[in-house]
Amino acid sequence: MLSISAMYCPHNSAWDGPRIAPRGGELRWPLPEKPARRYLGWSWSRCNRVAGASGAAAASFCSAHVRRSSRHLIVRAALVEQLTQASEALEMLRSRWDAIELGEAERLQPLAEEEVAIREGMRSLEFGDPAEIQAIPQTPSADPVVAGYYRVARALLELEVAQKEWEVRTAQAAGFDQPSSPEVGAFASRLLGIALLRIRLFQHSEAYELLQRALPTMMATQQFVGSEGAAAKHWLQNLCRSTAMSQMLREPGHMQGIDISNSEHLERLQALREELRACGYAAKDILGMTQVPTLEMFADDDLCGQAADALLARAPEEQKGLAELVRFFLLSRPVPLKRLTELMGSPCMEFLLEKQAVTVIRGPSCALVKAEDALKALENAADDFYCFANIKIWPVEDLLIATDRQTWPSQGFEPVMYLSDDSWGLIYGAPREEVESVLDLCTGSGVQGLVALQNYAKTATFVDLNPRALDFVRFNVALNGLSQKVSGIYEGNLYQALPPESGPFDAILANPPFLPNPRGIGSQCSAKFGDGGDFGEDILEAILQGVADHLKPAGHLSAVTYAPNTPEMAERIARYLKSPDEMSPCITVFSSKLKPAKEFKPVSSAVEAVRYQEALDEVGIKTMAEAITLVSFEEKAAQTHFVLKEHLFQDEGYLRSLWKQHLDGCSKT
Ligand SMILES: C[S@@+](CC[C@H](N)C(=O)[O-])C[C@H]1O[C@@H](n2cnc3c(N)ncnc32)[C@H](O)[C@@H]1O
Structure with missing residues (x-):
């Protein structure tokens, strides 16, 4: 579960897209809401636990602790105040950006100057520059310093979104979004830039929409040359897939409605088990084929995926089916819908699609295909229909265990x-x-x-x-x-x-x-x-x-x-x-x-x-x-x-x- 290593790397400030984060692993994707605990409430419950008892020992421990906590709060009060002021100033600045009309470029200069001054003031803060924070956890922290930092970081990202959106509106007014415009590629790159900011703000739907607009144009206008180009293309498509997946998981009905007393459900899942078994989907063969040392390593697609991908691509003919299934169900790679249907049969695929255990995407921007459309396409899927798994299926001794793919x-x-x-x-x-x-x-x-x-x-x-x-x-x-x-x-x-x-x-x-x-x-x-x-x-x-x-x-x-x-x-x-x-x-x-x-x-x-x-x-x-x-x-x-x-x-x-x-x-x- 946990790799006890430095999971936060302050030198790696380049945002390189969302990654799946194992429990305690490195996080690149912001986090969810959770009710904040009041600071003092936390202190008391902790006091009780540490002292392990009520009575005089606990009381003396706790009063010493609360005194120390209060001193901490006072020492930090100036920092918290500074963070509050900076975030308020940035939020104000953003609303002024939002209000700028097209053609009012002369109003930008004073805003830029104010922004420079605010940013300057934050560079030497005690715990580092909030501008270096990559993603904003959605869980409010009960720690006032951490909460203050995230409020500033959020305000900075939102300000950047407002600025880029103004640029996009201006570029649109100049016709740069038209397919015939020589600027259309640069226009798409700007949309991508906003999508990346939205991802850092955990706004998946907005990011998905922006990527759907940007990607087809980027693919058509940019040349992805050499190994760097290939890596950039791969990264972009991964980004689209991850965003599509996040979108998909929010759809109601994901994995719902299995009834273990319903014989049809039992038969469908038994058929899936038999198909997987028939392809040799078992721990020993999978570890041998991928040379991944332990199954637990499949928790992180990136960690074990690339070397395993290369080995799977070289699988002998009789194990090609197993290789595809491992790529699909353990490494979370997309597989052509046609191929998957050949391997598992239409009834299994229908069931997995109905339960949203798998999702179909299409085209260069990995656009989501609705389950009902995917079902219609099953028998004769076009070559650009791909499928990805929303679940992982783990071989555990003689069992097969499905878990969420997203962590x-x-x-x-x-x-x-x-x-x-x-x-x-x-x-x-x-x-x-x-x-x-x-x-x-x-x-x-x-x-x-x-x-x-x-x-x-x-x-x-x-x-x-x-x-x-x-x-x-x-x-x-x-x-x-x-x-x-x-x-x-x-x-x-x-x-x-x-x-x-x-x-x-x-x-x-x-x-x-x-x-x-x-x-x-x-x-x-x-x-x-x-x-x-x-x-x-x-x-x-x-x-x-x-x-x-x-x-x-x-x-x-x-x-x-x-x-x-x-x-x-x-x-x-x-x-x-x-x-x-x-x-x-x-x-x-x-x-x-x-x-x-x-x-x-x-x-x-x-x-x-x-x-x-x-x-x-x-x-x-x-x-x-x-x-x-x-x-x-x-x-x-x-x-x-x-x-x-x-x-x-x-x-x-x-x-x-x-x-x-x-x-x-x-x-x-
Ligand atoms: C570490 S996971 C364990 C998963 C699984 N048993 C395994 O061994 O892989 C912990 C699980 O506990 C559940 N959980 C957390 N608090 C709980 C509670 N108060 N009552 C019941 N389940 C809880 C979570 O939803 C989560 O599914």
């Missing part, structure tokens, strides 16, 4: 998480003991419950608060022919989603959101699948508190997280946990090597990086590490164990030994 949340779209390294950690690390019933909390795609059903559980119950996740669970249950073994699929907050008659369960599996997000500063933590609250353990804590009511006394719980300060984690778990009556927990925390928290930067700008680090320090996070926690219960005294292993999520053999190690540890003491 960043935006404007009401809450992605269903790809299979990240923590997902694989729990897939292999959870005990594979035969059980009657499993509860998969925070199920996402449903992968954990499905692995359980396939290998060791008679029934599984799936819970998530993202309704889109449950659409994917239904799809995946049907795709794998496991509908008969499903006890329930419920939407809501953890155990509250369950009807009173369900449970208790033999096993609980949980991969909760776990990114520490103090003061909501880390804009890359804002997806529902990522945000674990100030300390990263809000959801884990709630899961552990519900164990007594939902797990059988002989049952066990397995949770995976990327966790702060793991050497103290078993004690924290013991504090959060409510055990079944008369039982005491045996808790083992398996942790990878600890990494300094300062290397952990799920942020998208320099100011966020600094403020996030300060906030991590304030909540007491010193190190981060991969962690798998196993809990079982006995009548003996409570026990906690901590096991350190250099690499955890990556070592399948070791992960499969965790349960035995846990039981050995519990019986020894």
